[in-house]
Amino acid sequence: MMLCADMTNKNFRRWIAKTKKERGSNIILALDYTIPNPRELLLQSKKTIETLSPHICGVKFNRHLVLPLGLYSGVKELLDLTRTLGLPSIMDCKINDIGSTNRMIAHHYYTAGFDAVTANPFIGWEDGLNQVFKISNELNKGVILLVYMSHKGAVEGYAQRVKNPNTNKVYFQYQIFAEKALKWDADGVVVGATYPQKIFEINKILNGKIPIYSPGIGVQGGNIELVAKSRSDYFIIGRSILYAKDPIQSVRKFNEIINTS
Amino acid sequence: MMLCADMTNKNFRRWIAKTKKERGSNIILALDYTIPNPRELLLQSKKTIETLSPHICGVKFNRHLVLPLGLYSGVKELLDLTRTLGLPSIMDCKINDIGSTNRMIAHHYYTAGFDAVTANPFIGWEDGLNQVFKISNELNKGVILLVYMSHKGAVEGYAQRVKNPNTNKVYFQYQIFAEKALKWDADGVVVGATYPQKIFEINKILNGKIPIYSPGIGVQGGNIELVAKSRSDYFIIGRSILYAKDPIQSVRKFNEIINTS
Numbered sequence: 032m033m034l035c036a037d038m039t040n041k042n043f044r045r046w047i048a049k050t051k052k053e054r055g056s057n058i059i060l061a062l063d064y065t066i067p068n069p070r071e072l073l074l075q076s077k078k079t080i081e082t083l084s085p086h087i088c089g090v091k092f093n094r095h096l097v098l099p100l101g102l103y104s105g106v107k108e109l110l111d112l113t114r115t116l117g118l119p120s121i122m123d124c125k126i127n128d129i130g131s132t133n134r135m136i137a138h139h140y141y142t143a144g145f146d147a148v149t150a151n152p153f154i155g156w157e158d159g160l161n162q163v164f165k166i167s168n169e170l171n172k173g174v175i176l177l178v179y180m181s182h183k184g185a186v187e188g189y190a191q192r193v194k195n196p197n198t199n200k201v202y203f204q205y206q207i208f209a210e211k212a213l214k215w216d217a218d219g220v221v222v223g224a225t226y227p228q229k230i231f232e233i234n235k236i237l238n239g240k241i242p243i244y245s246p247g248i249g250v251q252g253g254n255i256e257l258v259a260k261s262r263s264d265y266f267i268i269g270r271s272i273l274y275a276k277d278p279i280q281s282v283r284k285f286n287e288i289i290n291t292s
Numbered sequence: 293m294m295l296c297a298d299m300t301n302k303n304f305r306r307w308i309a310k311t312k313k314e315r316g317s318n319i320i321l322a323l324d325y326t327i328p329n330p331r332e333l334l335l336q337s338k339k340t341i342e343t344l345s346p347h348i349c350g351v352k353f354n355r356h357l358v359l360p361l362g363l364y365s366g367v368k369e370l371l372d373l374t375r376t377l378g379l380p381s382i383m384d385c386k387i388n389d390i391g392s393t394n395r396m397i398a399h400h401y402y403t404a405g406f407d408a409v410t411a412n413p414f415i416g417w418e419d420g421l422n423q424v425f426k427i428s429n430e431l432n433k434g435v436i437l438l439v440y441m442s443h444k445g446a447v448e449g450y451a452q453r454v455k456n457p458n459t460n461k462v463y464f465q466y467q468i469f470a471e472k473a474l475k476w477d478a479d480g481v482v483v484g485a486t487y488p489q490k491i492f493e494i495n496k497i498l499n500g501k502i503p504i505y506s507p508g509i510g511v512q513g514g515n516i517e518l519v520a521k522s523r524s525d526y527f528i529i530g531r532s533i534l535y536a537k538d539p540i541q542s543v544r545k546f547n548e549i550i551n552t553s
Contacts, residue, residue, distance in 0.1 A: 063393070065396065093389075093393055093396075094389075094393065094396060094397045094400065095393070095396050097359075098358075098363050098364075098396075098397070098400035098401075099363075099364065099400060101362035101363070101364070101365065102359050102360075102362070103359075103360065103362070104362065123389075125388050125389055127386050127388050127412055128354075128355075128384075128386055129441065129442060129443040129512070130443060130445075132324070132354055132355065132356070135326065135354075135355060135356050135359075136355045136359065139355065139359035139360060140359075151388055151412070151414075153412075153414050153448075153449040154441070154443075154445065154446075154448075154449060155443070155444075155445025155446060155447065155448030155449055156445045156448065157443070157444040157445040158443040158444045158445055159443050159444075159445035159446070159448075160445070161445070180390065180415070181390060182390040182391060182415075182416070182418070182419040182420050183416075183418040183419045183420075184391075184415065184416025184417045184418040184419055184420035184421070184422070185415075185416060185420070186416065187414075187415075187416030187417065187420075188414040188415060188416055191454050192454065192455040192457055193452050193453065193454055193455070194453040194454070194455050194462055196453055201455055251390070
């Protein structure tokens with residue numbers, strides 16, 4: 032499939048902001064189907080991207096598709112389709128390995144056609160995430176850091192209190208991660224929709240310099256009206272749309288609630 | 293390829309300990325080739341597994357192979373071969389996602405034939421790693437937790453000081469992770485060979501109840517004699533063997549040093 036020249040080498044952050052504005056939607060579709068048959072999984076995923084593309088601003092993929100379909104086969108087909116429809120794609124791989132492996136992971140996802148990856152700031156900079164930022168900057172791709180995840184157990188790590196041995200001051204882990212996102216110039220941070228108060232707090236630290244991406248609305252328990260008011264920039268929604276009786280109607284309703292909050 | 297009955301449904305932890313004893317080696321080969329051509333990558337990986345299998349006790353895979361070869365195609369072929377040669381296989385996927393995704397990731401790796409996965413304890417238990425332990429226990433597979441990684445930036449997270457808000461006591465992050473490994477009954481913990489003093493300390497916490505796996509020897513700077521004395525149970529070695537002039541000679545030499553330390 033040929034790519035239009037104006038769709039290649041786009042800066043991820045500007046591209047998704049533009050798409051959000053043009054389509055009147057800040058919903059990123061999380062394409063997390065759990066259909067056991069790979070052929071059906073691929074077909075259903077294609078159909079959903081095509082049907083919903085006018086009403087969303089991006090598509091997020093996870094291991095739900097990469098492992099059964101293969102990166103350079105099924106997933107690549109879906110990425111080509113996503114790009115042809117003018118949407119940026121995010122690989123939610125939550126990179127957290129040593130530098131050489133991180134670079135290898137990012138290299139493959141970008142080569143297949145992804146526009147951004149997610150990564151875990153816990154892993155640190157030197158010989159760690161520096162390699163992810165390096166390759167992403169080289170290729171004009173985006174890095175989205177996990178600052179506070181959406182699941183219940185997230186409090187164990189993201190809300191733990193960390194003591195700075197030099198100043199003796201104590202900070203919440205998510206405050207440290209938000210500061211790192213600023214320092215490393217991340218293109219986005221993930222803060223779970225299940226923790227609207229944290230979105231509010233982290234927004235204050237970021238001061239509008241880095242967009243917030245919030246997963247966890249619907250099935251995971253996040254309340255969209257509350258989250259919309261807490262000023263997330265993007266909403267990552269999967270199962271609540273994928274398994275709705277009428278997915279288009281579902282996305283439209285989400286857009287309406289967000290746009291009027 | 294048919295599997296011998298006595299090689300299926302083995303308990304990972306006992307199996308790798310038995311292989312270590314029988315082959316006189318506690319080296320786990322990290323099959324992290326970076327050969328760009330997928331066909332060559334697959335052939336070279338097969339050749340290496342076959343050649344080195346008598347001198348190692350397990351094989352560790354990473355995204356270096358999964359992303360270009362595909363899990364259910366090339367990697368599955370390598371897993372069948374590894375199992376036929378009597379060796380357990382570890383997928384170093386460093387799981388760190390929400391519960392439903394963690395379960396999906398582990399499900400695919402186990403279905404393809406892996407015997408254990410690595411996971412990041414930072415992600416927490418509830419609706420997090422509980423799902424990895426659940427599926428692993430159901431299928432008699434192993435979970436290896438990252439307690440202190442091998443790269444330079446590991447100090448940022450793994451060596452940070454965490455304050456318990458109830459007791460006001462301060463602990464190192466790796467101490468908390470080692471305690472979680474005990475509480476959750478992990479089958480192994482990863483502690484970088486580049487931090488031999490930490491291996492020694494973590495060994496004291498674990499008190500021989502959970503084996504330590506140490507990556508980072510050779511290319512990453514870990515000194516094998518020093519690490520062998522600090523009492524790691526398994527050594528994960530990749531590039532130092534894969535890119536040696538004579539890989540068999542290289543593995544034999546590592547075995548000799550470890551067995552006489």
